[in-house]
Amino acid sequence: MILQHNRRTVPQLNTTSTADISFILLVFFLIMTSMDTDKGLTRMLPPINDENRQEATDIEKRNVMSLKLTAADGLTINGKQEDISRLRQKVMTFVGTTADRQQHIITLEIDRRASYEAYFNIQNEIMAAYHALRDSYAIKTYGHSYNTCSPEQRDAVRSYYPQRITETTIGNEEEGGGK
Numbered sequence: 001m002i003l004q005h006n007r008r009t010v011p012q013l014n015t016t017s018t019a020d021i022s023f024i025l026l027v028f029f030l031i032m033t034s035m036d037t038d039k040g041l042t043r044m045l046p047p048i049n050d051e052n053r054q055e056a057t058d059i060e061k062r063n064v065m066s067l068k069l070t071a072a073d074g075l076t077i078n079g080k081q082e083d084i085s086r087l088r089q090k091v092m093t094f095v096g097t098t099a100d101r102q103q104h105i106i107t108l109e110i111d112r113r114a115s116y117e118a119y120f121n122i123q124n125e126i127m128a129a130y131h132a133l134r135d136s137y138a139i140k141t142y143g144h145s146y147n148t149c150s151p152e153q154r155d156a157v158r159s160y161y162p163q164r165i166t167e168t169t170i171g172n173e174e175e176g177g178g179k
Contacts, residue, residue: 065094065106069122071113071171084121091129095161105164112171126165133161 067087068076075084082090091106098104106126110119131146134157138146142153149157 060103063098063100063103063105065091065104066109067106067122068109069111069114069118071111073115073118075118075122084118084125087122087125088129088132091126092133095129096133101161105166108165108167110167110169112169130161130163134158137161 066076066078070076075082075087077087077090094106095101095104108122108126135146137160138144138149138153138157141157142149146154146157
C-alpha cells in the first residue's frame with residue numbers, strides 16, 4: 001500500500017486591492033485633517049521713498065509712549081515696570097487721550113535675548129488696543145463695527161487712529177535672539 005501525501009498549499013491573502021485601500025485611506029485622512037495656518041504679524045511696511053532722506057521731526061515727550069522689553073521678558077512703560085496684561089489698556093488710554101492723535105508715537109525697544117512669546121504678546125496687545133479704538137470709533141461714527149466698514153470708511157477710521165509705532169532692537173548681535 002502506497003501512501004499518498006496530500007500536498008498542502010499554504011493559504012495566501014489576496015492583496016490585489018491593498019494598494020487601492022491604502023490610497024483611499026490616504027486621501028480620506030488628507031481631506032479630513034485640518035491644517036494649522038502659520039501665525040504671524042500682519043504689518044503694512046511703509047512705501048519705498050525714492051528720495052533717500054529722512055525727515056527730522058520734533059515730537060513732544062507727552063506724545064511718546066516708550067515700551068521696553070527686557071531680556072528677562074519684563075515690560076517697562078515710560079520707565080515704570082508694568083505687566084503685559086495691562087498694556088492694552090495703557091495703549092488705549094495713551095492713544096485715545098493724546099491731544100493730537102496724528103502726532104502720537106509708540107516706541108518699542110526689544111532686547112535680543114527676550115523670548116519670542118513675550119515679543120508677540122506685546123505686539124498682540126498693541127494691535128488689540130488699536131483695533132478696540134478703531135472699532136469703538138467706527139461704531140460711534142458709522143453705526144457698525146470696523147470689520148464691516150467699507151474701504152473708504154476704514155481709511156477714515158485709520159486716519160483718525162493711525163498706527164505710529166517704531167521698533168528698535170538692543171543687545172549684542174553675537175548673543176543671538178529669542179528664546
